[in-house]
Amino acid sequence: MSAVEPQVLIVGAGPAGLAAAVTAAHHGAQVLVVDEQARPGGQIWRRPDPGAGGPDPLAGPAYTAGRTLLARAAAHPRITFAHDTTAWGVFGTRTTPDGFAAPPGTPVPEGPRVAVHGPAGVEILLPRALLLTAGAYDLPVPMPGWTLPGFFTVGGIQALLKGHRTLAGRRIVLAGAHPLLLIAAAQLVRAGADVAEVAFAQGLPGPAELTRALAALPGNRAKVTEGTTAVRTLRQAGVPIRTHTLILRAEGADHVTGAVLARVDRNWRPIPGTERTVACDTVGTGYGFVPSTELARQAGCAATWNGPAGGWVLVHDHAMRTTLPHIWAAGELTGVAGAEHAVATGKRAALDICLSLGILTTADHDRELTAVDRELATTMRMAKLLESTCAPDRAALNALADDDTPLCRCEEVSYGQIRCTMRDNPGLGTADAVKLLTRAGMGPCQGRMCGPALVELLHQETHIPRETLGPFTARPPIKPLPLAALAEAHATTTRTAAPPIDTDTDMS
Ligand SMILES: Cc1cc2nc3c(=O)[nH]c(=O)nc-3n(C[C@H](O)[C@H](O)[C@H](O)COP(=O)(O)OP(=O)(O)OC[C@H]3O[C@@H](n4cnc5c(N)ncnc54)[C@H](O)[C@@H]3O)c2cc1C
The missing domain is CATH 3.50.50.60 (FAD/NAD(P)-binding domain)
Structure with missing residues (x-):
């Protein structure tokens, strides 16, 4: 440094x-x-x-x-x-x-x-x-098969492509609700991947949404152009883009071999008899961030x-x-x-x-503020549009997992184990309490993967508001750190000769 x-x-x-x-x-x-x-x-x-x-x-x-x-x-x-x-x-x-x-x-x-x-x-x-x-x-969405090699979030697939010039797989299904699916699919196609299908759980925008979209357009044309260009790339490559289609699970023994998709109603509930399997070696889900x-x-x-x-x-x-x-x-x-x-x-x-x-100075600050406030208002209009059209239906996604589905993949805790703990301890009312009893959220990712899903499961089971249930308490180190480095922290002098951090009291 x-x-x-x-x-x-x-x-x-x-x-x-x-x-x-x-x-x-x-x-x-x-x-x-x-x-x-x-x-x-x-x-x-x-x-x-x-x-x-x-x-x-x-x-x-x-x-x-x-x-x-x-x-x-x-x-x-x-x-x-x-x-x-x-x-x-x-x-x-x-x-x-x-x-x-x-x-x-x-x-x-x-x-x-x-x-x-x-x-x-x-x-x-x-x-x-x-x-x-x-x-x-990316919002992680547990479902049967989500811990199989070959199952990614769409951002993970994109990070491999952008950061390492690597295709995550040979035949890829992307499914979710966020427009990043289109952007990433087009990038994959341009990089030579076989994108088998892009599936959106929601339907096409209705008249009210189109009106809102028109209102959000001024100042945000570049974003819209990026989306329409991606759709054109996918159409030219013959990639099917389906709406009202939800991924239910990934299939495979030791690697993804297929994605099971189904038609859904407007509440993302699968319509019986519409299940189909798309053969693929890679799945990417994109339900927002x-x-x-x-x-x-x-x-x-x-x-x-x-x-x-x-x-x-x-x-x-x-x-x-x-x-x-x-x-x-x-x-x-x-x-x-x-x-x-x-x-x-x-x-x-x-x-x-x-x-x-x-x-x-206050005068210079205020002068610059006008332009920045305008930028904030313009960009917020597009953000609100995406919020209203692409927000994940958390209840429907929670219903994808069965009792055997791993919820906390670090500590290998399943949905069934969480439900059992809830039954045995009916007073549990926070994500932290469930964490203490089950170890869900105590692994290397510190609950980044399972935290949102756990809160949703608890909310669906108990009807306690999500804001009461979570999140997990955040403790240092918030990301994995070598033990040697942590030990050195006691002896490290700061750049301005401040005392070393007190790990005994702060790292409870
Ligand atoms: C995987 C992924 C892919 C995306 N791809 C697209 C896309 O193609 N197009 C699009 O329009 N939007 C995309 N988005 C949305 C996009 O990330 C955001 O709109 C935008 O990048 C947000 O900017 P930001 O500065 O808030 O955060 P980010 O861009 O996420 O930047 C945060 C930075 O903080 C760093 N960081 C985080 N924690 C720490 C820490 N503890 N110590 C040190 N560094 C840390 C990260 O390494 C990262 O570089 C993507 C989001 C994700 C998660």
Whole structure:
């Protein structure tokens, strides 16, 4: 890592983080951007390692904004990148002198201590302002066969293609409800894959949705063009795109050999007698995204349930401030709303950070705000349209799993085991309580895979509101970390000679 002192630390080099970095640096802030990936770009602008050869995944008009932002960030003298670096804990945000956690919002005299692990080992960073832009991940949807090799989320298939120039399989079925299915299918076709079918659980938009779509069009034409271009590519390649079609399960003994699909009614309930199997070696499901709020929640930032926006999202004000001092958030973890909106929220957060740090005058801040607020409003119209037309029917998806279906794949806990635990302990009312009794959510992914499905199962079984049930408590390290690195954390001196993190008290 560079020796630059991070005046502003940004976790995540996706659209939100990059836009924030460029905006803050432009106004004079020294910015350090950490990202666990090898190159900046986040999910949508993911690229292969330098020198990997082959066509640039960011070629084409849909990625003009990404290419420009990446180039500006790379060239800016006040922006430093720390790649392959994971932020795994945020400390000192709400701890009173006696060691007990104070309520969210309690002022603290200094900024947070951010523990990162990268090529240089563990470091503790002491930014004056911390901006979290950790993005989102595909909503995992358990169903029979979902742990078979060959079963992916569509984002995983796309990440292999963009980041490693690798086709996930030879014959691929994509199924779900999100337009990313179309984008990824077209990318796969162009890369030479055999896409057997793209299946959408919902129907074609009705008159009311088309009216809303027309209203969302101004300022969002590029997004619409990307979708229509993808459909044209698929039509030309003869790929069937079906609506009212749900994937029920994947078949196969030790690898996916087929996808079982069925016609569904408007509530995504399968219509008896319509089941059919499509032979394939790869399945990709795409039902939207889950905001990656673990680090923020571990820090103590408040989150709230917002199903259409992805589930648990961070509470924030109009300036992207979280409920904790010194910590801002932008992009998908404030609500899944697409890359363009992530960019706008990143800029909005950066303006407020610069104002708070005293490096931007109120007059300059307000002048820039007008354009950014317009951008936010435009991009939010498209986000709301996608929310209303593509949100997953969580109850219908929950019904796909049978008692033998693994729910927590890390700890190998099935739906049946969870149901049994619920029957034996009728008072259980939170995801954390079920986790303690079953170990679901205690594995290496820390519940990122099973958390949303567990909350839905509990909600369907008990009718307790989802916002009461979850999420799992987030603990450091929020992502896997070598034990040696953790041990070193005690001895690590910080860049500003702050005390090492107290893992005894903070890592309960
Ligand atoms: C797999 C996937 C593929 C997608 N593909 C498309 C697409 O093709 N087209 C499209 O329009 N939208 C796509 N989306 C949606 C798209 O991700 C978002 O709209 C947009 O990228 C959000 O920008 P962001 O900056 O909020 O987050 P992201 O782009 O997700 O960026 C977040 C960054 O934070 C980093 N990060 C997360 N946690 C940590 C941590 N603890 N420490 C260090 N770094 C961390 C990640 O490595 C990532 O680089 C995709 C989403 C996913 C999940």
